Amino acid sequence: xxxxxxxxxxxxxxxxxxxxxxxxxxxxxxxxxxxxxxxxxxxxxxxxxxxxxxxxxxxxxxxxxxxxxxxxxxxxxxxxxxxxxxxxxxxxxxxxxxxxxxxxxxxxxxxxxxxxxxxxxxxxxxxxxxxxxxxxxxxxxxxxxxxxxxxxxxxxxxxxxxxxxxxxxxxxxxxxxxxxxxxxxxxxxxxxxxxxxxxxxxxxxxxxxxxxxxxxxxxxxxxxxxxxxxxxxxxxxxxxxxxxxxxxxxxxxxxxxxxxxxxxxxxxxxxxxxxxxxxxxxxxxxxxxxxxxxxxxxxxxxxxxxxxxxxxxxxx
Amino acid sequence: xxxxxxxxxxxxxxxxxxxxxxxxxxxxxxxxxxxxxxxxxxxxxxxxxxxxxxxxxxxxxxxxxxxxxxxxxxxxxxxxxxxxxxxxxxxxxxxxxxxxxxxxxxxxxxxxxxxxxxxxxxxxxxxxxxxxxxxxxxxxxxxxxxxxxxxxxxxxxxxxxxxxxxxxxxxxxxxxxxxxxxxxxxxxxxxxxxxxxxxxxxxxxxxxxxxxxxxxxxxxxxxxxxxxx
Numbered sequence: 001x002x003x004x005x006x007x008x009x010x011x012x013x014x015x016x017x018x019x020x021x022x023x024x025x026x027x028x029x030x031x032x033x034x035x036x037x038x039x040x041x042x043x044x045x046x047x048x049x050x051x052x053x054x055x056x057x058x059x060x061x062x063x064x065x066x067x068x069x070x071x072x073x074x075x076x077x078x079x080x081x082x083x084x085x086x087x088x089x090x091x092x093x094x095x096x097x098x099x100x101x102x103x104x105x106x107x108x109x110x111x112x113x114x115x116x117x118x119x120x121x122x123x124x125x126x127x128x129x130x131x132x133x134x135x136x137x138x139x140x141x142x143x144x145x146x147x148x149x150x151x152x153x154x155x156x157x158x159x160x161x162x163x164x165x166x167x168x169x170x171x172x173x174x175x176x177x178x179x180x181x182x183x184x185x186x187x188x189x190x191x192x193x194x195x196x197x198x199x200x201x202x203x204x205x206x207x208x209x210x211x212x213x214x215x216x217x218x219x220x221x222x223x224x225x226x227x228x229x230x231x232x233x234x235x236x237x238x239x240x241x242x243x244x245x246x247x248x249x250x251x252x253x254x255x256x257x258x259x260x261x262x263x264x265x266x267x268x269x270x271x272x273x274x275x276x277x278x279x280x281x282x283x284x285x286x287x288x289x290x291x292x293x294x295x296x297x298x299x300x301x302x303x304x305x306x307x308x309x310x311x312x313x314x315x316x
Numbered sequence: 317x318x319x320x321x322x323x324x325x326x327x328x329x330x331x332x333x334x335x336x337x338x339x340x341x342x343x344x345x346x347x348x349x350x351x352x353x354x355x356x357x358x359x360x361x362x363x364x365x366x367x368x369x370x371x372x373x374x375x376x377x378x379x380x381x382x383x384x385x386x387x388x389x390x391x392x393x394x395x396x397x398x399x400x401x402x403x404x405x406x407x408x409x410x411x412x413x414x415x416x417x418x419x420x421x422x423x424x425x426x427x428x429x430x431x432x433x434x435x436x437x438x439x440x441x442x443x444x445x446x447x448x449x450x451x452x453x454x455x456x457x458x459x460x461x462x463x464x465x466x467x468x469x470x471x472x473x474x475x476x477x478x479x480x481x482x483x484x485x486x487x488x489x490x491x492x493x494x495x496x497x498x499x500x501x502x503x504x505x506x507x508x509x510x511x512x513x514x515x516x517x518x519x520x521x522x523x524x525x526x527x528x529x530x531x532x533x534x535x536x537x538x539x540x541x542x543x544x545x
Contacts, residue, residue, distance in 0.1 A: 161358060166361070248347070
């Protein structure tokens with residue numbers, strides 16, 4: 001169990017974004033249950049369903065389709081973001097749902113997006129969890145980069161792993177573009193995002209080398225950005241010890257290929273009870289608090305609060 | 317700052333500290349080799365088959381260099397030389413490296429914290445090999461009451477070594493290692509040879525050779541004298 005000494009881990013508000021290229025890998029379920037565990041530690045938690053156009057965070061929490069949603073805020077049907085927050089049956093846990101939004105909600109314009117992010121920063125909460133959608137669209141990447149901590153969920157399957165690397169790469173280049181003002185270099189970054197570009201830039205390292213040749217200083221700034229970018233990783237639906245190993249392998253590959261420090265937060269074991277809890281529309285942490293997946297998520301919350309990561313010892 | 321894969325030195329490649337012991341290097345090699353297997357799904361879409369084949373080859377190279385003491389000493393020297401060359405333009409201060417003392421633990425595998433230092437280096441920037449550390453006996457773990465054959469076997473398994481690995485490292489025949497572990501005293505060689513085997517085996521396991529030798533020889537003598545009676 002998580003001990004109470006953790007509770008004074010941090011008083012400052014933190015925004016966590018949970019994403020990871022592929023759909024159906026358990027982002028919403030993990031977000032929902034992390035939220036519940038945080039709320040049980042007497043943290044004020046606000047969950048935001050930022051999966052615009054495919055929202056179902058409310059369902060993983062067992063809440064019926066709410067009256068007010070994020071699109072009411074985006075379309076200015078309400079004045080402040082406070083008006084779209086709904087209380088859940090769990091103390092300290094509230095939700096901004098994205099359900100039943102207008103069909104165009106998946107593509108908020110720039111003004112809507114910045115307004116949302118600005119308002120989020122004013123809210124009174126210890127933790128704000130952003131549940132991101134699938135894919136690597138600019139909206140998703142921007143939410144991911146805006147947050148204090150970006151968490152990636154991956155399954156031990158080639159499809160999910162492929163999308164995770166794609167997500168990291170896209171987020172990376174988008175972050176690069178935000179810090180660079182020189183148009184020539186911006187064009188270079190755009191060109192580098194095309195994997196088959198004519199300059200032969202395949203890794204971020206090669207891109208930085210190229211940029212350095214154009215402008216030494218900008219190259220150094222980008223290098224700093226690489227060091228600051230520290231996404232976290234959760235491996236979901238783990239069935240064997242080898243699946244756990246995949247997290248460490250991805251960490252090593254990211255270090256060598258991208259030069260970034262991927263933090264391996266933990267894994268969630270595969271169990272039918274997750275599926276059963278979804279079917280019964282009750283959150284896993286409430287329905288099966290002592291199941292193995294619940295324990296795993298608890299451990300992840302523990303690691304998140306203590307700013308720790310999984311060590312290789314779990315394998316031996 | 318960020319290094320291209322081909323520019324990583326062998327320690328960075330295997331993700332061990334330059335002060336890593338033989339066992340740590342072996343363990344890290346086993347792990348890293350599995351990570352960069354050509355079919356490894358964790359690398360899916362990141363590396364091409366040619367790249368991972370090249371990587372595999374470099375990992376083998378790194379292991380073969382670091383696991384043999386002579387090769388490693390030569391490699392460390394060349395790394396230091398290269399570092400000095402590069403460091404000439406930079407401030408001449410060489411950071412003093414503190415070799416880590418590894419405390420072998422006689423505990424259950426699940427709580428084996430011994431391999432903590434083999435974890436991927438969080439600060440990959442300071443990968444300069446240390447000056448060769450002074451020969452120093454590793455502290456013996458008091459939890460081991462007596463080094464009996466089975467105890468040695470458990471210790472070896474905890475470290476993740478097979479008999480074969482130990483035979484490769486120590487150059488002691490695997491037969492004799494097995495006889496030591498099963499305490500087949502009548503099949504073991506004469507006392508002086510046995511002492512040598514035990515000492516080298518103890519070193520490979522990272523425990524105090526003196527204690528392991530004296531404990532085991534005591535048992536050997538007892539068994540032999542009983543037989544003579």
